Amino acid sequence: MWAIMQIVTTHKNTDFDAYASVVAATLLYPDAVPVLPRQLNPNVKAFLSIHKDLFKYSTTDEINFDDVKRLIVVDTNAWGRLDRMEPLAVRKGLEVFIWDHHTASGDIQAQWCCQETMGANVTLMIRQLKEQGVDLTPIQSTLLLSGIYEDTGNLTFPSSRAEDAYAAAFLLEHKADLSVLNSFLRPVYGQIQKNILFEMIKDAERIKVKGYTISINTCPISGHAGNLSIVVNMYRDILNVDAAFGIFPNTERDRCIVIGRSSIEGIDIGAIMRSMGGGGHPGAGSALRESVVTESVEKEIIDLIQGNHKVAVQMSDLMSFPVLKVQSDTPMKAVAKILREKGCTGVPVVEGEKLVGIISRRDFRRIKRESQLSSPVKAFMSREVRTVEPGMGPMHAARLMVKHDIGRLPVVEDGKIIGIVTRSDTMRYYYDLLPE
Numbered sequence: 001m002w003a004i005m006q007i008v009t010t011h012k013n014t015d016f017d018a019y020a021s022v023v024a025a026t027l028l029y030p031d032a033v034p035v036l037p038r039q040l041n042p043n044v045k046a047f048l049s050i051h052k053d054l055f056k057y058s059t060t061d062e063i064n065f066d067d068v069k070r071l072i073v074v075d076t077n078a079w080g081r082l083d084r085m086e087p088l089a090v091r092k093g094l095e096v097f098i099w100d101h102h103t104a105s106g107d108i109q110a111q112w113c114c115q116e117t118m119g120a121n122v123t124l125m126i127r128q129l130k131e132q133g134v135d136l137t138p139i140q141s142t143l144l145l146s147g148i149y150e151d152t153g154n155l156t157f158p159s160s161r162a163e164d165a166y167a168a169a170f171l172l173e174h175k176a177d178l179s180v181l182n183s184f185l186r187p188v189y190g191q192i193q194k195n196i197l198f199e200m201i202k203d204a205e206r207i208k209v210k211g212y213t214i215s216i217n218t219c220p221i222s223g224h225a226g227n228l229s230i231v232v233n234m235y236r237d238i239l240n241v242d243a244a245f246g247i248f249p250n251t252e253r254d255r256c257i258v259i260g261r262s263s264i265e266g267i268d269i270g271a272i273m274r275s276m277g278g279g280g281h282p283g284a285g286s287a288l289r290e291s292v293v294t295e296s297v298e299k300e301i302i303d304l305i306q307g308n309h310k311v312a313v314q315m316s317d318l319m320s321f322p323v324l325k326v327q328s329d330t331p332m333k334a335v336a337k338i339l340r341e342k343g344c345t346g347v348p349v350v351e352g353e354k355l356v357g358i359i360s361r362r363d364f365r366r367i368k369r370e371s372q373l374s375s376p377v378k379a380f381m382s383r384e385v386r387t388v389e390p391g392m393g394p395m396h397a398a399r400l401m402v403k404h405d406i407g408r409l410p411v412v413e414d415g416k417i418i419g420i421v422t423r424s425d426t427m428r429y430y431y432d433l434l435p436e
Contacts, residue, residue, distance in 0.1 A: 006070035011081040020147025021074035024125035037083030070095040075121040077106030119152035119160035138175035145176040211389040212242040256289040266393040316390040319419030328378040357381035
């Protein structure tokens with residue numbers, strides 16, 4: 001046992017952002033000893049196996065907790081996500097520092113905390129390294145950059161911030177090696193993962209929840225099956241759903257791993273997983289349950305989506321109303337006049353209150369004779385109408401518009417049109433042109 005005054009640690013199943021944050025903490029607190037959990041991301045484990053002489057660390061078995069006066073926690077703020085730190089959780093007088101880019105509250109009471117939304121946790125620490133003028137070696141820069149790239153998807157995830165990009169540029173200026181980084185960030189996808197993915201696809205089902213298409217799949221596993229997050233990500237891509245959840249019960253260990261992946265802002269995976277005792281980001285997250293009762297897990301996921309996770313900006317915030325619409329027996333000549341006078345490119349067509357179609361300027365190209373202008377609009381309208389619900393987000397609307405090459409979407413609730421959203425509405429949102 002070592003007599004150590006301060007240690008730095010992170011969450012279980014340490015990924016590159018978590019480990020890079022641990023190393024960054026040792027640069028900010030030179031006397032702190034890095035303590036890693038038993039479970040490491042396979043890519044991190046591979047990195048450490050080659051660089052163990054450069055990046056030394058300890059395990060909890062080597063630490064005398066009675067001597068620890070300060071605990072520095074990175075990339076989490078929950079005791080349950082730390083590995084075998086129970087003796088410190090009940091210690092009185094322990095000084096705790098937290099660096100965390102998840103803004104959800106946790107149960108670790110800290111004397112000092114840097115908690116701010118950011119694409120990667122290590123970005124917060126790079127800010128401090130720059131302020132203190134800490135000189136980084138090329139290999140340190142490479143490791144820290146791997147943390148940014150992994151947690152931001154090479155700066156492509158919606159959670160990425162401008163500061164993540166600035167931090168990446170800073171590390172590249174300090175000789176971060178992209179070729180080394182790419183070799184260690186390559187996902188490990190072997191026969192075990194292929195078999196699990198195959199079993200999931202065989203039993204795949206799609207369901208609608210809050211207007212979104214999701215898939216929840218339960219696949220029992222045995223022994224150690226790593227990189228399940230890659231499997232769930234591929235599963236979501238193959239099924240082409242808005243969000244996918246993998247529930248992986250392991251009867252040998254009497255536990256269940258839950259992993260989620262989302263491609264839309266309307267389903268916040270991180271918030272769902274935090275409600276289930278885990279963590280993550282809006283597009284990705286996981287939780288560990290100490291039982292294998294999977295039916296309740298699936299119901300819990302659906303309940304969380306239905307009740308607790310609405311997007312910040314919804315169709316009801318963007319849509320125009322009241323809606324200009326025409327009855328299905330309105331002559332085309334009258335419709336043309338409406339479009340011209342109102343300056344719009346299309347309007348919904350209804351029979352009574354029921355939406356039956358959309359008529360747009362492009363539909364007028366089908367008119368070959370002037371006499372057809374006397375025909376009812378139902379003869380020329382598009383009958384395959386794409387609609388959205390008021391609780392859906394702008395990304396969902398934009399994708400429908402792009403996929404089906406349409407310029408407007410009726411917002412429908414209980415079978416009635418309550419508003420309409422156009423390309424211009426969604427663009428004003430994405431370019432931050434919404435009125436205050």
